[in-house]
Amino acid sequence: xxxxxxxxxxxxxxxxxxxxxxxxxxxxxxxxxxxxxxxxxxxxxxxxxxxxxxxxxxxxxxxxxxxxxxxxxxxxxxxxxxxxxxxxxxxxxxxxxxxxxxxxxxxxxxxxxx
Amino acid sequence: xxxxxxxxxxxxxxxxxxxxxxxxxxxxxxxxxxxxxxxxxxxxxxxxxxxxxxxxxxxxxxxxxxxxxxxxxxxxxxxxxxxxxxxxxxxxxxxxxxxxxxxxxxxxxxx
Numbered sequence: 340x341x342x343x344x345x346x347x348x349x350x351x352x353x354x355x356x357x358x359x360x361x362x363x364x365x366x367x368x369x370x371x372x373x374x375x376x377x378x379x380x381x382x383x384x385x386x387x388x389x390x391x392x393x394x395x396x397x398x399x400x401x402x403x404x405x406x407x408x409x410x411x412x413x414x415x416x417x418x419x420x421x422x423x424x425x426x427x428x429x430x431x432x433x434x435x436x437x438x439x440x441x442x443x444x445x446x447x448x449x450x451x452x453x
Numbered sequence: 454x455x456x457x458x459x460x461x462x463x464x465x466x467x468x469x470x471x472x473x474x475x476x477x478x479x480x481x482x483x484x485x486x487x488x489x490x491x492x493x494x495x496x497x498x499x500x501x502x503x504x505x506x507x508x509x510x511x512x513x514x515x516x517x518x519x520x521x522x523x524x525x526x527x528x529x530x531x532x533x534x535x536x537x538x539x540x541x542x543x544x545x546x547x548x549x550x551x552x553x554x555x556x557x558x559x560x561x562x563x564x
Contacts, residue, residue, distance in 0.1 A: 345496075371550050383542070383554040398551070429496055433550050439504060440485060440550035444497040 362430030476543030
């Protein structure tokens, strides 16, 4: 069966510090991968998605970037965090093109920027 | 631009009651619609996925319907239980798989 992992589970970082959140998927190959952010009172927003290694699409202009160095690894980064980057970050995967695109989510990372 | 709305924002019912959660979307050109459950501080659990060519899907006490032409979906929960208390999210996708979410309905089922 497929599983999706995210770490760390929680993170408290000062403004201006760098960020690296990691997501890995097991039990499938060539998945589509997604990063979402859930900010208080703003709902879930898609940040990045990837259909393959090195292929990243950005949905919202922002202070963050994403990379996919391996087939089942997705990384969310920032060089300098802003207060507005606080939120709950969720990674998700789905089967690739031609499938139902049913998405499965990881447990999330709670980021607090102080 | 696709927009998804969920009504009501919050709902409180006594245990055992049947209930309906509503989801509407502005652009009927969707690939699929997915219902999720989110417990406080946790990730999302997929409940049901309805492809654009389908009218409904069922899983246990849950039944989701889709009326693409009117831009509406409902999630029906039968015989609600306190363990059903959570936030329920509706999301639609186009043919790239990217999801657009509603704001959710927070359900409380009282014993």
